[in-house]
Amino acid sequence: xxxxxxxxxxxxxxxxxxVVTYGLIKPSDHVITSKMIGKPLPQFALQPAxxxxxxxxxxxxxxxxxxxxxxFASWCIPCIAEAPVLMQLKSMGVEIDAIAIRxxxxxxxxxxxxxxxxxxxxxxxxxxxxxxxxxxxxxxETFVIDGKGIIRHQHIGDIRADDIPEIMQALEAAK
Numbered sequence: 001x002x003x004x005x006x007x008x009x010x011x012x013x014x015x016x017x018x019v020v021t022y023g024l025i026k027p028s029d030h031v032i033t034s035k036m037i038g039k040p041l042p043q044f045a046l047q048p049a050x051x052x053x054x055x056x057x058x059x060x061x062x063x064x065x066x067x068x069x070x071x072f073a074s075w076c077i078p079c080i081a082e083a084p085v086l087m088q089l090k091s092m093g094v095e096i097d098a099i100a101i102r103x104x105x106x107x108x109x110x111x112x113x114x115x116x117x118x119x120x121x122x123x124x125x126x127x128x129x130x131x132x133x134x135x136x137x138x139x140x141e142t143f144v145i146d147g148k149g150i151i152r153h154q155h156i157g158d159i160r161a162d163d164i165p166e167i168m169q170a171l172e173a174a175k
Contacts (some may be wrong), residue, residue, distance in 0.1 A: 046123025056123030068175035
């Protein structure tokens with residue numbers, strides 16, 4: 001009996017090692033599919049978040065052409081990393097609207113001055129109500145909206161240079 005108890009720690013180690021190895025070799029799927037894909041944008045009308053630019057309503061997305069809706073905040077570090085990529089998308093002719101989450105107009109203005117302004121319109125969602133209705137839980141997030149106001153794609157996290165083909169493909173598919 002005493003000899004068996006000497007092997008118990010080794011057996012526990014082998015089981016633990018096997019579980020960790022299995023998890024590393026075959027990780028679970030981490031892709032999150034939004035329940036809003038294929039559904040119309042929720043109704044909203046947001047005040048401007050930046051002087052000199054219009055606010056944002058859901059009706060702005062029914063103009064016939066697909067466009068991006070970016071959720072960002074001046075206090076968001078990944079949003080700073082994403083800003084040059086959004087400027088690149090703008091230079092490629094992609095129209096981008098935005099919702100500033102829980103932000104003050106003066107902070108949004110400083111953010112845009114430092115990082116560039118790729119947005120056509122920016123609505124201010126001071127309490128995150130529209131963000132929640134979109135099924136968004138963090139910043140930044142970007143939605144591809146078709147010309148009828150239907151959500152066709154959701155990109156969670158900052159858009160990086162290597163994500164541009166995926167975004168352009170989603171915009172093309174939304175036509």
